[in-house]
Amino acid sequence: MTVALSVQDVHVTLGQNHVLKGVSIDARPGEFVTLLGASGSGKSTLLNVIAGLQGIDRGHVAFDGTNVEKRPPRKRGVGVVFQSYALFPHMTVGENVAFPLRAARRPAAERAKVAREMLELVQLGEMIGRRPAQLSGGQRQRVALARALAANPGILLLDEPMAALDKQLREQMQVEVTRIQRQVGITTVSVTHDQAEAMTMSDRVAVMRDGRFVQIDTPENIYRKPATEYVARFVGEANLFPARGGELLPDGVTDGRTGTAVIRPEDLRVLTGAEPADAWSVSGVVRLLSFQGSRFRLEVVSDTGGRVVCSLPPQTDAGTLLDGNRVRLGCAHPDRVHVIAATANDDAQELVVA
Amino acid sequence: MTDRSLLRAIGWYRTPIIAIGLLASLLFFVPFLVVVATSWTSGSFILFPPTGFSLQWYETVLTDRQWLNSFWLSVVVAVISTVAAVLLGTLGALGLTRIRSRALQRWVRTLFIAPIALPPIAYAVGLWSVDRRLPFLDDTLVSLVVGETLLAVPYVFALVSSGLAGTDPSLRPAASTLGASWPMILWRIELPPLLPSILGGALFAFTVVFDEVVLSVLLLPPGTQTLPLKMFTASQEAFSPELTAASTMVSLLAILVLGGAQLASNRRNRAARLRRKASA
Amino acid sequence: MSTTTAPPEHAAPADRHEPGRNRAEARWLLWPPLAFFVVALGVPLAALVLRALDNETGGNSFTAALTMPVFLDALGRTVLMAAVVTALTVLLGTAYATAVAVSPGWLKMLLIAALLLSLWTSIMVRTFGWMLLELPRGAIFWLGGNLGLMDEPLGIYQTAVAMYPAMVAVMLPFAVLPITSALAAIDREQLNAAAVFGAGPLLTFRTIIRPAITPAMISGGVLVFVMALGFYVTPLLLGGPANMTVSGVISGQLRTAGRPDLGAAMSILLVGGTIAIYLVADRLFKVSEKWG
Numbered sequence: 013m014t015v016a017l018s019v020q021d022v023h024v025t026l027g028q029n030h031v032l033k034g035v036s037i038d039a040r041p042g043e044f045v046t047l048l049g050a051s052g053s054g055k056s057t058l059l060n061v062i063a064g065l066q067g068i069d070r071g072h073v074a075f076d077g078t079n080v081e082k083r084p085p086r087k088r089g090v091g092v093v094f095q096s097y098a099l100f101p102h103m104t105v106g107e108n109v110a111f112p113l114r115a116a117r118r119p120a121a122e123r124a125k126v127a128r129e130m131l132e133l134v135q136l137g138e139m140i141g142r143r144p145a146q147l148s149g150g151q152r153q154r155v156a157l158a159r160a161l162a163a164n165p166g167i168l169l170l171d172e173p174m175a176a177l178d179k180q181l182r183e184q185m186q187v188e189v190t191r192i193q194r195q196v197g198i199t200t201v202s203v204t205h206d207q208a209e210a211m212t213m214s215d216r217v218a219v220m221r222d223g224r225f226v227q228i229d230t231p232e233n234i235y236r237k238p239a240t241e242y243v244a245r246f247v248g249e250a251n252l253f254p255a256r257g258g259e260l261l262p263d264g265v266t267d268g269r270t271g272t273a274v275i276r277p278e279d280l281r282v283l284t285g286a287e288p289a290d291a292w293s294v295s296g297v298v299r300l301l302s303f304q305g306s307r308f309r310l311e312v313v314s315d316t317g318g319r320v321v322c323s324l325p326p327q328t329d330a331g332t333l334l335d336g337n338r339v340r341l342g343c344a345h346p347d348r349v350h351v352i353a354a355t356a357n358d359d360a361q362e363l364v365v366a
Numbered sequence: 367m368t369d370r371s372l373l374r375a376i377g378w379y380r381t382p383i384i385a386i387g388l389l390a391s392l393l394f395f396v397p398f399l400v401v402v403a404t405s406w407t408s409g410s411f412i413l414f415p416p417t418g419f420s421l422q423w424y425e426t427v428l429t430d431r432q433w434l435n436s437f438w439l440s441v442v443v444a445v446i447s448t449v450a451a452v453l454l455g456t457l458g459a460l461g462l463t464r465i466r467s468r469a470l471q472r473w474v475r476t477l478f479i480a481p482i483a484l485p486p487i488a489y490a491v492g493l494w495s496v497d498r499r500l501p502f503l504d505d506t507l508v509s510l511v512v513g514e515t516l517l518a519v520p521y522v523f524a525l526v527s528s529g530l531a532g533t534d535p536s537l538r539p540a541a542s543t544l545g546a547s548w549p550m551i552l553w554r555i556e557l558p559p560l561l562p563s564i565l566g567g568a569l570f571a572f573t574v575v576f577d578e579v580v581l582s583v584l585l586l587p588p589g590t591q592t593l594p595l596k597m598f599t600a601s602q603e604a605f606s607p608e609l610t611a612a613s614t615m616v617s618l619l620a621i622l623v624l625g626g627a628q629l630a631s632n633r634r635n636r637a638a639r640l641r642r643k644a645s646a
Numbered sequence: 647m648s649t650t651t652a653p654p655e656h657a658a659p660a661d662r663h664e665p666g667r668n669r670a671e672a673r674w675l676l677w678p679p680l681a682f683f684v685v686a687l688g689v690p691l692a693a694l695v696l697r698a699l700d701n702e703t704g705g706n707s708f709t710a711a712l713t714m715p716v717f718l719d720a721l722g723r724t725v726l727m728a729a730v731v732t733a734l735t736v737l738l739g740t741a742y743a744t745a746v747a748v749s750p751g752w753l754k755m756l757l758i759a760a761l762l763l764s765l766w767t768s769i770m771v772r773t774f775g776w777m778l779l780e781l782p783r784g785a786i787f788w789l790g791g792n793l794g795l796m797d798e799p800l801g802i803y804q805t806a807v808a809m810y811p812a813m814v815a816v817m818l819p820f821a822v823l824p825i826t827s828a829l830a831a832i833d834r835e836q837l838n839a840a841a842v843f844g845a846g847p848l849l850t851f852r853t854i855i856r857p858a859i860t861p862a863m864i865s866g867g868v869l870v871f872v873m874a875l876g877f878y879v880t881p882l883l884l885g886g887p888a889n890m891t892v893s894g895v896i897s898g899q900l901r902t903a904g905r906p907d908l909g910a911a912m913s914i915l916l917v918g919g920t921i922a923i924y925l926v927a928d929r930l931f932k933v934s935e936k937w938g
Contacts, residue, residue, distance in 0.1 A: 085542040098540035102558040115545035371834040377847035387745025391760035393815035397775020414785040454679040461675030479934035483924040485876030487893040488913035492690030495697040516686040577768035613771040
């Protein structure tokens with residue numbers, strides 16, 4: 013297997029804080045990997061380690077099999093899109109994009125040509141003479157991307173690339189950035205705390221917590237088969253129930269528990285009473301039913317005191333689900349129930365029932 | 367562009383506060399106007415109100431070698447000290463951002479601002495004592511220029527530092543990931559946006575040095591005088607309208623130059639704002 | 647792009663900062679100004695100490711200075727003067743900065759112009775202006791006479807009363823500027839919130855405006871105080887011999903009394919005191935952070 017980027021057992025300490033506690037991850041050529049985590053999880057530090065902006069205590073960083081951890085950022089051949097975009101305010105858009113070639117002492121004609129090509133790539137060809145201050149947020153982001161790609165780097169790094177954009181533009185730019193990344197075919201590592209963004213854009217998502225990777229997998233597996241309760245809760249909404257082996261335990265029973273079952277809201281349904289009596293179910297009282305455009309979101313307080321969230325199709329009869337009504341929920345897709353073994357769980361002790 | 371929130375918060379106290387402000391502004395205007403008024407007297411004494419009107423004293427000053435020499439000496443000293451102070455203050459402000467330790471950063475910042483607090487006469491005695499020990503400095507402007515530079519450094523440092531505080535801290539890492547070496551980052555990325563702050567600091571430094579009188583009292587070679595020193599000694603000898611005429615001229619010159627610079631920078635800022643608005 | 651392998655490992659502990667971070671960078675930037683500070687500040691201060699110890703009469707210049715009634719009187723007067731000037735300047739500066747913030751357009755321009763006029767014209771010129779105002783038959787007397795308020799020549803020239811307006815006027819910009827920027831930085835939503843919850847001007851001032859501008863008032867005040875301790879020209883020209891400041895006494899030791907060793911000893915005491923006050927205030931109130 014060819015490896016474009018390899019991070020091996022990297023440790024970083026900042027002052028008293030052990031920010032990265034031995035992280036390892038590989039990326040294939042052209043792969044889009046997202047580091048997903050809450051603030052303080054170490055994801056930005058890892059990005060800076062790859063960029064060379066942050067030194068490491070021990071471990072290795074290799075690009076295409078060559079160790080680079082001693083190389084300064086300017087000799088690593090990475091392109092970085094910063095959270096603030098870090099466009100040089102006193103230069104035009106074209107000068108910004110051509111800057112890496114200027115740093116590499118390329119002739120002016122080549123610089124102009126590359127700047128034009130890169131701006132065409134991000135569809136901002138006509139903005140070449142503008143200043144960054146004259147651009148909109150989405151345009152600035154694309155200029156930053158063009159600049160990061162101009163010197164034909166081996167790896168593209170995106171630091172919270174969508175954080176400065178409003179929601180609508182963000183979704184648009186997620187598609188746009190993915191298109192450009194595919195077109196260029198560049199190995200990309202992105203950092204975000206937005207799980208929807210991670211899901212949309214990545215080939216693989218690496219969930220970080222407290223300076224470690226909790227799970228590295230495809231977006232679908234991260235969602236369907238979370239490795240720990242933390243991942244289950246961090247990525248999408250999750251209902252957690254005690255389980256033994258591969259089976260759900262009846263609600264309220266915790267004896268013999270060996271793991272935690274994850275049921276996504278859309279996999280629960282409201283039972284009508286026609287189901288077999290031995291099917292697993294959870295009973296409770298409706299706390300809130302809210303309409304969310306394409307679906308209903310039903311929140312129930314179970315008889316054991318837990319909170320259960322259920323996502324219902326739009327044809328649901330809302331009249332039967334008034335606040336305070338008793339309701340019984342069952343599993344709509346037993347095959348999709350995923351059980352996290354208690355041993356795999358980093359926080360199994362914390363909670364038993366959702 | 368009135369500030370509605372603040373106005374509402376101040377309430378009816380607004381009028382008395384503005385009145386106090388206007389009275390206080392008299393402290394700035396009135397002495398200057400009196401100086402100007404007495405300078406166009408046609409008599410031979412400083413009198414208020416001035417008797418008659420003539421520009422004879424302006425002519426006297428402008429044809430007097432002593433006044434002119436002292437003016438040019440002040441310009442020379444101020445130019446050299448300003449250039450040095452701009453260089454040192456800017457380097458210091460940039461260097462401060464490279465210090466990782468917060469405590470050390472604080473000490474260095476304190477050091478760069480400290481000359482503002484230095485009592486000029488005591489400092490002048492120190493420089494004078496150096497001159498006594500190093501006789502080859504005696505008839506030169508070296509100690510004066512060094513001293514004036516030190517007094518001017520804090521103003522440049524403060525202005526450039528606050529300019530730096532307003533820039534995006536990720537510009538430097540961005541440039542380094544794009545392949546730029548540190549001298550290139552300094553020259554092409556950091557300095558250009560700081561230029562207005564540096565120019566502002568230079569003007570401030572120039573005014574401070576040009577007006578400074580205490581160091582020149584002790585440090586000038588015999589027979590030479592800077593303009594403020596010439597004014598100082600003239601005021602203690604004969605109080606002639608020459609003095610107020612010279613004062614008026616140098617003040618008007620300063621107002622023209624500094625006011626022009628202020629207008630230019632205001633216009634630039636406004637133009638930048640408009641450009642931004644037009645494209646938004 | 648270079649594809650050379652990483653340089654050989656060093657035995658030194660791992661560099662936690664940017665790899666290959668050029669130490670030359672910090673060196674080139676910081677060494678020139680620091681070296682200049684050593685030459686321009688360190689050497690003269692050392693020369694002062696040597697000068698003070700080099701006493702022709704064989705005694706100790708510091709004890710001599712500290713037992714001189716002229717010096718002690720001047721010291722007390724200077725500290726008192728600096729304190730009064732600081733208090734007046736900060737109070738007036740707060741009002742002035744507030745007035746600038748709440749004035750309508752043209753008045754705001756006028757107030758700012760007055761401030762800039764004072765910053766741009768030399769202290770000598772401004773001091774002459776005050777002399778011309780305060781002379782026995784000066785401009786104030788002329789105005790008072792014309793208004794029928796005064797028939798005897800004004801007696802304030804070369805008294806303490808003459809110095810204060812001039813010194814406050816010289817120092818006022820140093821208080822107004824930081825307070826102006828602190829006022830501009832107040833969160834407008836907080837002011838709106840206070841108004842919505844029914845707070846009147848006094849309550850709003852006490853709870854929102856004053857806490858927000860207090861650091862600026864303190865740092866401006868500290869600066870004014872230490873600068874006022876070094877006042878020389880203005881008190882000399884307006885206050886006269888009876889109101890000699892420490893700076894005046896020092897200059898007298900050199901220029902007329904011919905005792906440079908005493909002057910040097912007094913200079914050290916003045917510099918030491920001033921810098922000590924500045925350092926303590928800086929630790930306590932972060933004065934230089936507001937400026938740098």
